[in-house]
Amino acid sequence: MTATEEAPLLTVSGLNVAIEGAAGTVQPVRDVSFTLAQGDSLAIVGESGSGKSMTSLAVLGLLPEQATVRAEDLRFDGAELTGLADPDWQQLRGEQLAMIFQDPLSALNPALTVGYQIAEMFRRHRGWGRSRARQAAVELMAQVGIPDPAARLRDYPHQFSGGMRQRVMIAMALALEPRLLIADEPTTALDVTVQAQILRLLRQRQRDGLALVVISHDLGVVARSARRVVVMYAGTLVESGLVAEVYPAPAHPYTAGLLAASPRARGTAGSVRPIDGQPPDISALPAGCAFHPRCPIARERCTVERPKLRVVAPGRESACHFAEEVLTGEPTKRGTGAAHG
Ligand code: SF4
Structure with a gap:
């Protein structure tokens, strides 16, 4: 059975986000629908302010309290996501859903070494001992192209360049082998060689069943990382289709x-x-x-x-x-x- 024939892993149907502000209510996401099967990949593209990042934060339950999320159907692996209690979200986000954010510093704890932060995920979620978790952290750091990973394990986030921090965050997102990864501008801070390495790694994980949502304004990144594309403008979907069909003939x-x-x-x-x-x-x-x-x-x-x-x-x-x-x-x-x- 191919990725397209399987029941969707993620279903987003009629998604709306409303945000209360001093000047009234705005609706940055309106009636957005898409599905994603295991092992498949979807890109959400649009200029900044099109609602693409807001859509992904709504799917992951990460919007601030002022935001109201409504959807006809918002489902992951058959389970409804709207109204999920905080502990359930935390468990899902820890083990099954992961996100790579645009700003790596927001996702890393400045007071803890990078090695500790990656190893801690294996210790907490997998129950591994210190040495096994540390070894797994070194392997992951090597996979995302961090040179001399065994030594860099002891460094703090501020000791890494922006591009290196981005790679650390990608390593953390992939650590627990999530079933769904939402990557917001995943390779923006990276040079072309590392970009290619990360995109190769993501494709390899997809072959193992990872479902991938890539959010980007960079249509080149989209072409190399996703099979399908949805285009957003002013909070709504304006086009969807296969990348291979949309790009030559929008x-x-x-x-x-x-x-x-x-x-x-x-x-x-x-x-x-x-x-x-x-x-x-x-x-x-x-x-x-x-x-x-x-x-x-x-x-x-x-x-x-x-x-x-x-x-x-x-x-x-x-x-x-x-x-x-x-x-x-x-x-x-x-x-x-x-x-x-
Ligand atoms: S031609 Fe299409 S995209 Fe352009 S303004 Fe009319 S409806 Fe909108």
Whole structure:
């Protein structure tokens, strides 16, 4: 049975996040749905503020108290996650779900050596003795490319460079062989050689059954680490499909714009064309399609009618009124060239 045929390990259906603030309630995540099977990989991409990190924090129960999470279905391995008590979350996050954060310092204790922190995971969750846990920590540090790991075990987090700290955090996330790993910009602080090494390690873990969610604005990282991709804009999903199908022929002008801004992600040598304008303020979204002020093919309908996410080809979804035209390039040119209005 392939990864795609299995019952999903993770089900996210109709996920909404609302946050109370001084100026009222904002909704940074609206009606987001996706599934992920064991051993499969999914990338969530979008500009900063698109809701991609917030979505993953909601899935892991890590949002602050002011946030309200609602979902039609939020399930891991058949068990409902909404309303889970704190001790159950802690157990799940310790052993089955892991996350690599953007900021490694936030995940490491500055007062304890890195070796202690990694070894402690084996001691606490596996009941291993000091020497076995220490040996496992050394092996993990070597796997993520930390030179001279036996010596560096005794160093504190502040003695590591940003890239090395990132590798320590990846080692800790993988230590207990989680079933689901959510990696938020996992390789941003790493040079190209180490990036490739980490992505290889993640792929190897996937072959052993790890389900992987990669959150990134870097479409090149996504292309190398995920099989499927969902694209987020202003808190909602605007496109989903296989990376191998979406990259050569996107079905949403925003995806086309992201790809044009990152031509190397598609393996082409074209010039970089950033998307015009800025992402909208989520507390004051434009009427109709939230992307219309930046969309090169926006028309009258786009300013009044919000497009729904719909199937536009087998295995492909897009939230654009004119997705078929974007997909085929007819009659408007994909992503560019069409007049507004
Ligand atoms: S619905 Fe209209 S504005 Fe929105 S992405 Fe499609 S063409 Fe552009």
